[in-house]
Amino acid sequence: MTDWKMYSEIQQKKKEGFKKTQAARKLGINFRTVNKYWDMPPDEYALTLEDTRTRCKKGDIYEEELVSWLKDNPDMSSAQLYDWLKERHGDAKLSDRTLRLYVAHLRIEYNIPKRANFRQYEALEDPPMGYQAQVDMGQIWLKKADGKRTQVYCFAMVLSHSRYKFVYWTDRPFTTQMFVNAHNKAFAYFGGKPKEIVYDQDKVLAVSENSGDIIYTEGFQHYTSIMKFKVYLCKGADPETKGRVEAVVKYAKYNFAKHRIFDNIDDFNQLCLAWLERTGNAKVHEITKKIPAEVFALEKQHLMPVPAYKNISSSKSLPYIVRKDNTVLYKSNRYRVPKGTYKPGLKVNLLIDKGSMVIADVETGEIYARHKISIDKGKLISINHQERDLNNKQELLYQKAFKSLLYLDEARVLLDAIKKDKPRYFKDQLGVILRICEEILDPYVIRQALHYCVEKKLWSAGDFRSSMEYFKELQQEPHKASPLKISQIPSKYKGNNPKVRDINEYKRAMKGCVADD
Numbered sequence: 001m002t003d004w005k006m007y008s009e010i011q012q013k014k015k016e017g018f019k020k021t022q023a024a025r026k027l028g029i030n031f032r033t034v035n036k037y038w039d040m041p042p043d044e045y046a047l048t049l050e051d052t053r054t055r056c057k058k059g060d061i062y063e064e065e066l067v068s069w070l071k072d073n074p075d076m077s078s079a080q081l082y083d084w085l086k087e088r089h090g091d092a093k094l095s096d097r098t099l100r101l102y103v104a105h106l107r108i109e110y111n112i113p114k115r116a117n118f119r120q121y122e123a124l125e126d127p128p129m130g131y132q133a134q135v136d137m138g139q140i141w142l143k144k145a146d147g148k149r150t151q152v153y154c155f156a157m158v159l160s161h162s163r164y165k166f167v168y169w170t171d172r173p174f175t176t177q178m179f180v181n182a183h184n185k186a187f188a189y190f191g192g193k194p195k196e197i198v199y200d201q202d203k204v205l206a207v208s209e210n211s212g213d214i215i216y217t218e219g220f221q222h223y224t225s226i227m228k229f230k231v232y233l234c235k236g237a238d239p240e241t242k243g244r245v246e247a248v249v250k251y252a253k254y255n256f257a258k259h260r261i262f263d264n265i266d267d268f269n270q271l272c273l274a275w276l277e278r279t280g281n282a283k284v285h286e287i288t289k290k291i292p293a294e295v296f297a298l299e300k301q302h303l304m305p306v307p308a309y310k311n312i313s314s315s316k317s318l319p320y321i322v323r324k325d326n327t328v329l330y331k332s333n334r335y336r337v338p339k340g341t342y343k344p345g346l347k348v349n350l351l352i353d354k355g356s357m358v359i360a361d362v363e364t365g366e367i368y369a370r371h372k373i374s375i376d377k378g379k380l381i382s383i384n385h386q387e388r389d390l391n392n393k394q395e396l397l398y399q400k401a402f403k404s405l406l407y408l409d410e411a412r413v414l415l416d417a418i419k420k421d422k423p424r425y426f427k428d429q430l431g432v433i434l435r436i437c438e439e440i441l442d443p444y445v446i447r448q449a450l451h452y453c454v455e456k457k458l459w460s461a462g463d464f465r466s467s468m469e470y471f472k473e474l475q476q477e478p479h480k481a482s483p484l485k486i487s488q489i490p491s492k493y494k495g496n497n498p499k500v501r502d503i504n505e506y507k508r509a510m511k512g513c514v515a516d517d
Helices: 003-015 020-027 031-037 042-054 058-072 078-089 096-109 176-190 218-227 239-257 265-280 292-302 393-404 409-421 423-439 443-456 461-476 503-516
Strands: 132-144 149-159 165-170 196-199 206-208 230-233 317-321 327-330 333-336 347-353 356-361 367-372
Touching (some): 003 020, 003 031, 020 031, 058 078, 058 096, 132 239, 149 176, 149 239, 165 239, 165 265, 239 265, 317 327, 333 367, 393 423, 409 423, 409 443
Parallel strands (some): 196 230
Antiparallel strands (some): 149 165, 317 347, 327 333, 347 356, 356 367
């Protein structure tokens, strides 16, 4: 709304008896604009409008420069243009908001629209039958019968060739154990498992991508080691790789779940299975132009059989709370778990078998401790040193040093020998090794020093440091390298001249030894 049209409509609302606030609300403009022109006569408004059109804008002093930049780089943002002005002219004589409005004016006046960048995608060939499935998760808010809202979470798996789908819902966020159980339900629904499953990077299955050396959660790692399927973890910002299952999650949320009244999760899953049979897997797919259920009848024959899976959370396990003092109370005795295990509300499973106990995380299956069950009462049962959780500073330093030593077998020999020989100073010894490896990053030097120390049985970080320095010097200037001296002469003995004996004394001593024989 501009110029005379805006002014006329403000005056019309005034004649109709509206108040300024009501007029602003009806016209959808700012109250201050209405207030400015409410009592202004037409001739004064005409002068004001003419002055506005002829008045110079603050950005006009930069017009030529800005237009030149915009023509060369049409996708430049006003924020970047403002920064360029400050870079070339110091403090710009206008605010960033003023410049943003001025740049918008220039784009219209000189017909320089901002180019939209579109990401390019490439269609992927369908994998062979039974080879690949894709998995993803989602959530949606639903109404309950009492009018309240609740959030439900879905797990979706789709076979990439046939587009045959499985969807499973829960009323709480997925944990690793729930994620594993959802796989079991999907495999039971399909009657087999694929050779490869594609996943997004989610905390319930992966701790870190680690530049390709993926670190999985313990529960999921345990599951995949039994199920023997290949895991393909998508990289960040890579939606096309698992686009099939993302479409399934969206389809399940907005075609099945949305607008339904949620009663309980079991009934909701039953309704979802019926929807899959009726619609999700029975309608012609928009891309393949085939019915997923019909193609699946052939693909099912190519799926692999599912092995039996027994999780740590078996029927013999019992859920218990970890107490603030990092103990679990069982039959009047307190059983320790490693320090730092406790978190508010953390539950563990106690797997009881033939007088022994395994304490494991309910969600991930991670084993915290193993104990023999005590027949006494009121005892505090400690963790055996050999079975203590090694996730402490010394173990972390050990692994870091092992990594710095290139994960070589001789590195393990050296570190273990130092630990045995100098247990009280092992952390200090590891620190020395880490520092010298950070200073000298040459893999050749590290290998040579390691080999020398192991061969000579030099179980000391100081000896290893001396070896590193020697082999570095030898590699850089072979002809100037000084002999390797692991054991230096103490300073207080330097300069002393040993006593020289006459050789005849040794001859007489040798004759005496022969005579005695």
